[in-house]
Every structure is written in structure tokens, then in C-alpha cells.
Amino acid sequence: MSQYHTPVMVEEVLAGLQAAPGKRFIDATAGGGGHTRAIEKLGGTVLGIDTDPDATRVRGNFRDIESIAKEHGFSAVDGILFDLGVSSHQLDTPERGFSYRFEDAPLDLRMNQNEGMPAGELLQKISEQELYEILAAFGEEEHSRAIAALILRRRRVKPIATTGDLLHLIDKREAPQVFQALRIAVNDELNALKEGLRGAKNLISPGGRLVVISFHSLEDRIVKLFMKTDAWKLITKKPMVPSAREVYENKRARSAKLRIAEKL
Numbered sequence: 001m002s003q004y005h006t007p008v009m010v011e012e013v014l015a016g017l018q019a020a021p022g023k024r025f026i027d028a029t030a031g032g033g034g035h036t037r038a039i040e041k042l043g044g045t046v047l048g049i050d051t052d053p054d055a056t057r058v059r060g061n062f063r064d065i066e067s068i069a070k071e072h073g074f075s076a077v078d079g080i081l082f083d084l085g086v087s088s089h090q091l092d093t094p095e096r097g098f099s100y101r102f103e104d105a106p107l108d109l110r111m112n113q114n115e116g117m118p119a120g121e122l123l124q125k126i127s128e129q130e131l132y133e134i135l136a137a138f139g140e141e142e143h144s145r146a147i148a149a150l151i152l153r154r155r156r157v158k159p160i161a162t163t164g165d166l167l168h169l170i171d172k173r174e175a176p177q178v179f180q181a182l183r184i185a186v187n188d189e190l191n192a193l194k195e196g197l198r199g200a201k202n203l204i205s206p207g208g209r210l211v212v213i214s215f216h217s218l219e220d221r222i223v224k225l226f227m228k229t230d231a232w233k234l235i236t237k238k239p240m241v242p243s244a245r246e247v248y249e250n251k252r253a254r255s256a257k258l259r260i261a262e263k264l
């Protein structure tokens, strides 16, 4: 079986969190538990949360981080990590519909298949204007207007139910942006992030650390603005990025941006 997920920027995360024996942390996106295990190895205690039922640890959406943490006795912590985006496990499992590498998969794209609407269903119900707005805002796709029109015309003939149905409609170069936009929409990712960060602020003790790894500019912008508020001392003025060696060894690390703030 292939590995669930290779954690990115592990050394930077451990240093950013100031992980040490006896300290308590929350890993808000535990995935395969790579970061969680690294923190535990240094003697930290970790509450690992993930919305994906396939992931290890506690199942839950980080938008509810405050209530989940309190339920598990983690109401004041030394640090919280968010490692946003999708895991390799999600990308590499065709049935999840996350990847434009597979043509024959249901167009789902949900982090948690028990919640919300699969992308294929969204494409069947949404108005052309709303679809255009999703593609333009979340995919920053320049042909959003044309793609939205194409999808609406197509679905009258046949539902866009599989990744292949969508891939046959759009240009190959547009696939990353279109899939990203739909993923952000079906998981309500940007609102979940804003709510998760607000919850994290209430859980981190003074002097504790918030570490966030993001993978696209919309997320990074939210994190950057959030860390500028007066609850925080900024540790990273500019985001940290992975070393050339890490990107060479793990190409999925290439767009990672890591920001650290300390609770005042």
C-alpha cells in the first residue's frame, strides 16, 4: 500500500510550534498523522483532528475546533497546526474524485463524503452565474465565463457525473484551477478556515504558537490577514517555503507556505 501522506516542512513545523516534552498541541488536519507523530516523538501530547473518515485520530471539522478541543480536554494548548489542502491519500484514491489524473471517478471532491454535496451534484444544480463566480474566485481561472456556459449547456444533455465528463469539456490546462475551485466550494474551505482560525485563537494560551501551512494564495491571504490582528506577534514576516531538497524529494511540497504567529 502506498504511504498515506508525506508530511511537509516537518522541521519547520516542530520549531514553529516549539514542540517539547510536556506541551499540549492540536493538529487540526491530522491526515495520516505524520506531523502528529513528529510532535509526539519530541514528547508533546497531541489531539489530532481530521474531517476525513479515512484519516487517523478524532473525526471532526476544524471549523468546530473549539468544541472538539474542549470535549477532549484540550481547552488551553501550547500550539495548533493547520496543514491545509488535501492529503496524498485523498488525491491518490480515484473514488474520491479529487484528481484530474483519473478519468473514471465520480466527481465528488468532498473531504468528508458524509457531509455536503458532491461536486457532480453541485454542477447539476448551480446557476450559471454562481458557477462563474466559483470558478473565477476560487480557481482564478480566466476562462470562467466560457467554462460555466459550457457546463450549463452540457448538463441539459447529460449530467457531469465523473471526472472524465468534466475533463472532456475543458482544456487540460484548465483542469487544476477548475478542480481547485470546485473543491473549495463543495468543502466551503475558506469559511471553514476563517472559523477554524478564530477557534484556534481562543484555545492557544499566551506565548503559544499558531502554525499554518497553506497551498494556494486565497488561503495564504486569509492566514496573513488573521495573523496581523492584535492578538498575535508575527514570527514569520514572510511565509517560509520548503527547501529545494524537500521539493525535489516531494513535489507536492512545492507550493507550501508556512506562517507562524505567537499568541500575546
Ligand SMILES: C[S@@+](CC[C@H](N)C(=O)[O-])C[C@H]1O[C@@H](n2cnc3c(N)ncnc32)[C@H](O)[C@@H]1O
Pocket: 004, 005, 006, 007, 008, 028, 029, 030, 031, 032, 033, 034, 035, 036, 049, 050, 051, 052, 055, 060, 061, 062, 063, 083, 084, 085, 086, 087, 088, 111, 192, 193
Ligand atoms: C495536507 S493533509 C494533512 C496531512 C497531515 N499533516 C499528515 O502529516 O499526514 C490535509 C488534511 O486536512 C483535512 N482537512 C481539510 N479540511 C478540513 C477541515 N475543515 N477540518 C478538518 N480536517 C480538514 C483533509 O481531510 C486532509 O486529511
